[in-house]
């Protein structure tokens with residue numbers, strides 16, 4: 001049982017590791033819902049240093065005062081609706097642990113759909129996973145997309161672009177750890193970068209992008225974890241949510257090699273509009289659903305490469 005402190009916040013009581021986990025599940029219920037058991041376990045692991053297996057085997061081990069204080073601090077932050085990824089400083093994406101701060105969007109499982117689509121293309125293509133693929137990621141945030149792709153394509157190299165210098169620092173840290181020497185992170189608005197030297201026509205085999213796509217007016221209706229704690233530059237897609245796609249579509253068409261492949265994330269109900277924007281640039285598109293059966297990714301190729 002947690003008790004309530006003088007400020008009305010939940011206080012964890014001294015106990016063993018399993019007792020701490022149970023207290024946290026109860027306290028986190030109102031903010032984390034069905035994820036409360038998972039979040040509680042992750043906080044116990046971070047506070048005690050015990051991993052999942054050790055927790056199962058040694059759940060009766062007493063929690064030290066400093067460990068209890070650490071768990072208490074994490075609980076208070078979480079009850080203030082800070083995302084657990086920002087509290088712990090990382091989030092799993094694909095097969096990787098990605099560093100996360102308040103300067104970047106927390107990588108979402110739905111975004112893995114872009115990597116699945118990209119790898120299906122690579123595996124069906126004669127060049128295979130060992131080819132020196134040239135990859136571009138537009139709006140890289142934490143760098144999770146190029147990190148995941150480079151972890152699967154050992155000879156690939158990537159350029160990752162973000163307008164936020166703070167996000168670019170996080171991306172650099174992740175990419176230096178996961179794919180050392182194979183990724184360049186550039187701080188730039190994609191509009192100017194898409195036209196810059198080094199970004200000549202057909203420069204990239206594989207183009208990824210998960211741009212901001214939430215209509216501006218909807219941001220304040222999102223969960224506080226997102227609306228208050230994630231960077232608005234990563235969320236705000238303008239009045240209709242499609243502003244970024246209008247800029248990106250001609251840039252992607254220009255930079256994609258004739259036999260290349262692009263994988264672009266979309267928000268709910270945006271598939272037709274984004275496909276139309278890409279088709280207007282002479283690209284052939286298809287749509288891929290995420291695990292929740294929601295259209296999540298538009299893929300694009302030059303029509304000419306399909307005809308060849």
Ligand SMILES: C[S@@+](CC[C@H](N)C(=O)[O-])C[C@H]1O[C@@H](n2cnc3c(N)ncnc32)[C@H](O)[C@@H]1O
Pocket residue numbers: 104105106107108111138139140141142143144145161162163164167188189190191209210211212213233234235
């Ligand atoms: C939805 S987040 C995606 C982050 C990451 N790729 C992911 O999938 O988790 C969009 C990213 O685009 C960046 N961004 C927004 N507008 C931009 C612009 N005009 N030029 C470059 N990057 C931009 C934001 O800073 C943010 O990091």
